[in-house]
Amino acid sequence: MATLQNDTLLRALRREPTPYTPIWLMRQAGRYLPEYNAVRGRAGSFMALATTPSLATEVTLQPLERFALDAAILFSDILTVPDAMGLGLSFTEGEGPRFAVPVRDEAAVAALAVPDMAKLRYVFDAVGEIKRALDGRVPLIGFAGSPFTLACYMIEGGASDDFATVRRMAHARPDLLDRLIDVVARAVRAYVREQAAAGADVIMLFDTWGGLLTAPAFERWSLASMRHVLDTVPRGIPTILFSRGAGDRLGRLVASGAYCVAVDWAVDLDAARRTHGAQAAFQGNLDPQVLLTDAATVERAARAVLASAGPAPGHIFNLGHGIVPATPPELVRVLVDTVHRESQRREP
């Protein structure tokens, strides 16, 4: 593999000094880019795009051609894992993901097994092809959904406003949720190990829905299984853990042993870094809606996030959630350039 020309992300994840604050953006390859929509149109469906390594490579690199981003992130979806478990994933226009077979009872849970990783070979092939195409420009982030977040979609059979079925199962059938999370966590472990073996420089876990659990349920189903996954990542590969609605759980997330905790825009980055900055790096946390305003507002809001993060090493600039499809690409450029310009520090 080529030597990395830009290792600011890896250094920031290790809380080492960097000449400026590295930045990448959740969903940086996506529908706000006309060149993405062109490839998506040619592919015919989201899944066709995600399962064809050459196309996944093409869209992964698109935002790097436009903006001076400090990382690439694998173009894929967290639901590839339950799809490989036989649940039949599809994406319907405007309604998001759908599973043909929801998992809600004893029999459905008992029928699940860790899938043969050969079924996910298209993901690992994409990782390899992207790494070759990057040729050392920036690191590549691989990722997976947290076991609990995957279980949420598997139980509901798709997206949900309130994940009511999941919450009821957590209260009424904790034993069943235990068994479901166990098999999903073993699948995710195998999945991230293969991504690392294929060349991913960083592994990120997305715990989008852990925030809807009570405190003891979060510990039991969200956090414990994420620790189980993090434990399998080779020691030299930095890890990022994104938990939406982390609020008062930052201390527990930091104690998971992840290199970095990624937070949404409601988190007070100043307080988080003062309290936990010696134990982990932090990633975030601009409100994605800022990118739908104007250049002056983007610059002001970016400076505010940099100020709240403070000068200590260990901050990776990002949004608090994914880029919104209506975002004008020109404002993404303003953001990236502002963060690089305003955060410049001397080398140590």
Place this chain on the structure above:
Amino acid sequence: MATLQNDTLLRALRREPTPYTPIWLMRQAGRYLPEYNAVRGRAGSFMALATTPSLATEVTLQPLERFALDAAILFSDILTVPDAMGLGLSFTEGEGPRFAVPVRDEAAVAALAVPDMAKLRYVFDAVGEIKRALDGRVPLIGFAGSPFTLACYMIEGGASDDFATVRRMAHARPDLLDRLIDVVARAVRAYVREQAAAGADVIMLFDTWGGLLTAPAFERWSLASMRHVLDTVPRGIPTILFSRGAGDRLGRLVASGAYCVAVDWAVDLDAARRTHGAQAAFQGNLDPQVLLTDAATVERAARAVLASAGPAPGHIFNLGHGIVPATPPELVRVLVDTVHRESQRREP
């Protein structure tokens, strides 16, 4: 006014010992009750029900006839205030509230004024009639939306998945949001003063959407205006402040001076009470989905909330959000009886 026969709520709000943990439930008068749906059907519309004091009184008392609840809460809606400001409130079946006139620009904000409280006389008349009908059985809770939460609906023109317009205004036009919040806060001040004068024993503020703001924006628009409202409530009337997604902001909410902070089910009540229990009472925080499971699960989950609240005075049992319409009334009875039975302590 009749002397209160059951003052456990007021004593718990003052963090005085009570013989058992008082309980009431957000949306305890509502669509899960067949007798509510009957009155709602007769009234013809939600607004007709809310604006007719005799009907509002009837539905306010309905849950007290069924269950041994320790408080009544005024049947009304937080959006009565912007309706009185001339925004034209209506409720569409399945889609929730709608304003005929959203408030999104300079001219719309400049056109707003504190409404004549005579336009909200139906609310204060309902408070008086409910108090007479209660005849001292339990205290009556009056309420209002927080100025920021009202502004959210006013700006979007109704409910929203993400309140994206509000978030963009907060970043791009903070001056405009300042002016909007200012006039709404003055209206809410007058509104809660009138409810207190009409006989409300407790005033509660609902800050449903403050959690979607960044930390400095929460301080500027959500919390500061709630403090401004709380300051106008007569000193002897206990106050409750509900903030959804409070997470790491509990300390700031407690410092607002409210008697009680009401929290959603994601908050760790044990940690909250250990850290802040000497400064405020806490209300909450059972997941409303528990009431859609079975009696054994309800009992177990209720005991878990009581255990997490601990034995110190100053806990009011409630849900972490409103009762879901599909809730079987029989499980509400199981909850109320379990909380009373399991929390019995000796009088001091």
